[in-house]
Amino acid sequence: MANTAVDFGVFCLLTLGGMPFLPAQAFSYTAGIANSFILNRKWTFRIRRKTNTPELMKFLLVNGFSLLVSSGLLYLLRDVNHLSLWIAKLAATGGGMAVNFIGSRLWVFSGTKTKGSEVS
Known part of the structure; x- marks a missing residue:
């Protein structure tokens, strides 16, 4: 959720400041990647x-996709x-989140839990 908040916040600032929405999307999504790796991991x-x-x-490839x-x-x-x-940004974010979660779960962080990392 924090990554989504960063993405939306930066997107809002950039588009309201006059940046076209696709470059704003690239910048805002990239802004969320920095803390995403740490929080997901x-x-x-x-x-x-x-x-x-x-x-x-793998993380960077999944996020790029x-x-x-x-x-x-x-x-x-x-x-x-x-x-x-x-509305378009909200729907696109949902689609991107689904792709990101599935890729992270099945490929990036699959089978990498260490002993003692399970949640009780």
Whole structure:
């Protein structure tokens, strides 16, 4: 949720400041990636070992793909279907979140819990 708040906050500031919505989407999504890795790793998936390069590369690939999906949805919903920018952003964010969670769960952080990291 914190990543989504960062994304929406930056998106609002940029678009209300006059930036076109697709570049604003790229910047706002990227702003959420920084804390996303830490929060997903430590809180969502409870990983306790040190970060390794393959895991970080997988994370960046999943987030890059999620950015493409959310930007594509934003374009389709806003420019093709003529929805309001904020409804389109909300729907595109939902699609991007789904792709990101599935990719993170099944590929980036799959099977990497360490002993003692299970939730009681």
